Amino acid sequence: MASKAIQPNFRDTMTTSTKEGGRKWLYPELVKGKWFFRRAWVAYFLLTTLLLGPFLEWKGHPIFLFDILNRTFIVFGIGFGPQDSNLFALGIITFAVFIFAFTNSFGRLWCGWACPQTIFMEWVFRPIERLIEGNSAARKKLDETNLTNEKILKKGLKFLFFGLISFGIANVFLAYIIGKNELYKIITDSPKEHWGGLSILLIFTGVFFFVFSRLREIACILICPYGRLQGTLQDKNSLMVAYEFVRGEPRGHLKSGSEAKTGDCVDCNWCVKVCPTGIDIRNGNQMECIQCNACIDACDEVMTKIHKPIKLVGYYSENEIEKKIPFRLKTKGLAYFGLWAVLISVLGSLLLFRAPVETVVLRTPGNTGMANGPDKIANLYNYEVVNKTFKTQDVNFRVKGGKAKLIMVGKEALKLKSQQVQKGSFFIEMKGSEKSALTESLELEIITNGEVTDMVKTKFFYLPNQAQTSSIQ
Ligand code: SF4
Numbered sequence: 266m267a268s269k270a271i272q273p274n275f276r277d278t279m280t281t282s283t284k285e286g287g288r289k290w291l292y293p294e295l296v297k298g299k300w301f302f303r304r305a306w307v308a309y310f311l312l313t314t315l316l317l318g319p320f321l322e323w324k325g326h327p328i329f330l331f332d333i334l335n336r337t338f339i340v341f342g343i344g345f346g347p348q349d350s351n352l353f354a355l356g357i358i359t360f361a362v363f364i365f366a367f368t369n370s371f372g373r374l375w376c377g378w379a380c381p382q383t384i385f386m387e388w389v390f391r392p393i394e395r396l397i398e399g400n401s402a403a404r405k406k407l408d409e410t411n412l413t414n415e416k417i418l419k420k421g422l423k424f425l426f427f428g429l430i431s432f433g434i435a436n437v438f439l440a441y442i443i444g445k446n447e448l449y450k451i452i453t454d455s456p457k458e459h460w461g462g463l464s465i466l467l468i469f470t471g472v473f474f475f476v477f478s479r480l481r482e483i484a485c486i487l488i489c490p491y492g493r494l495q496g497t498l499q500d501k502n503s504l505m506v507a508y509e510f511v512r513g514e515p516r517g518h519l520k521s522g523s524e525a526k527t528g529d530c531v532d533c534n535w536c537v538k539v540c541p542t543g544i545d546i547r548n549g550n551q552m553e554c555i556q557c558n559a560c561i562d563a564c565d566e567v568m569t570k571i572h573k574p575i576k577l578v579g580y581y582s583e584n585e586i587e588k589k590i591p592f593r594l595k596t597k598g599l600a601y602f603g604l605w606a607v608l609i610s611v612l613g614s615l616l617l618f619r620a621p622v623e624t625v626v627l628r629t630p631g632n633t634g635m636a637n638g639p640d641k642i643a644n645l646y647n648y649e650v651v652n653k654t655f656k657t658q659d660v661n662f663r664v665k666g667g668k669a670k671l672i673m674v675g676k677e678a679l680k681l682k683s684q685q686v687q688k689g690s691f692f693i694e695m696k697g698s699e700k701s702a703l704t705e706s707l708e709l710e711i712i713t714n715g716e717v718t719d720m721v722k723t724k725f726f727y728l729p730n731q732a733q734t735s736s737i738q
């Protein structure tokens with residue numbers, strides 16, 4: 266969506282680069298309007314949740330853990346392991362569809378309101394920078410001056426705080442991956458015992474420091490894949506931060522006594538000066554816009570001062586501005602949300618009815634059955650049982666319908682501790698002649714704490730020519 270007074274060459278250069286291709290440093294102004302305070306509430310709530318996430322526990326276990334090395338994941342206190350790869354895959358698809366649905370209807374709200382990059386940048390690092398170096402003009406002036414004692418002091422103090430906060434974030438980030446107890450060991454034990462962990466901590470610190478002190482908006486404009494997808498996900502019905510050019514154009518400065526008719530935009534550039542990605546929203550929807558709402562607050566401030574209605578810049582769809590069609594969810598958006606609702610229902614049901622133990626049973630490779638006396642045939646099976654919960658589980662196996670006898674090798678019943686995996690073997694013995702081939706489909710009941718919680722299908726198989734004889738106890 267482009268305004269009528271679009272700058273014809275605005276696509277020729279990036280707002281963050283000079284004509285020579287160097288970095289153009291941005292000094293966004295601070296504007297405090299209603300959207301600023303709304304976002305502040307959301308940002309500090311999310312920030313608190315994010316920082317506390319790995320340290321909160323539920324019944325002795327972390328609420329969140331993403332231990333990639335040990336392939337253990339905990340989300341809202343529920344443990345997941347490699348055996349839950351189907352749930353993981355479905356979860357990713359559900360999340361992707363949600364992103365498509367949400368972005369198609371509501372644009373890039375995630376970026377401005379919930380993305381950790383934006384939240385840390387705009388609500389932690391930028392305020393510290395402002396506190397130490399001053400407002401936009403003061404920061405620019407400081408950068409342009411030669412090295413003075415004041416500059417060394419201010420820059421040094423800023424980078425010290427940035428470094429400390431980056432170190433803090435790196436600790437939290439690592440706690441999400443290895444858990445708070447392991448992190449505590451890295452911090453308190455001798456460094457010699459945790460060279461690996463300490464190195465990762467320092468690498469994370471360096472990455473965060475670089476991202477928030479130098480990379481900044483480049484991460485959103487050039488690196489973030491979600492940002493690059495905007496053009497394909499949004500359409501004329503998507504709600505986004507937009508300039509109502511029909512009302513604003515032709516733009517022009519207010520001149521007392523002037524008869525010239527202008528639109529409501531007074532061309533004050535205040536919306537551009539507050540933009541953290543340096544764009545002019547009046548040029549239309551742009552990939553660089555992270556929907557932070559600063560330009561809405563800025564323009565509302567101007568409109569209030571000149572006694573014009575607010576929302577010259579606001580949340581609009583392109584069709585709302587051009588054709589006066591009020592925003593509502595359209596067929597594509599509804600289809601996306603419908604698909605997402607189906608997926609989330611399936612995912613929810615799978616989670617709700619998830620068996621406490623996962624069992625894999627396979628007939629032992631190469632085993633073609635064995636005669637156990639003249640009228641009994643046996644097959645050997647291997648099993649693997651995973652306790653997916655944090656509680657101890659008593660597990661037994663039984664052949665459904667009593668069609669055959671199951672004889673455990675080694676132990677009669679299994680007792681699995683929290684998240685434990687146990688492997689072993691059992692025989693299934695059926696009535697049958699040692700001289701006749703036999704094939705039978707069987708269903709095994711997995712009994713957890715006295716209740717049937719799962720069913721496994723398997724084949725019973727006997728070939729007399731290749732059969733071995735055995736004595737099963
Ligand atoms: S154009 Fe407006 S909403 Fe978009 S990033 Fe700039 S200030 Fe934020």
Ligand code: SF4
Binds near residue numbers: 508530533537564567
């Ligand atoms: S803040 Fe409003 S009036 Fe000023 S340039 Fe931007 S759109 Fe125009």
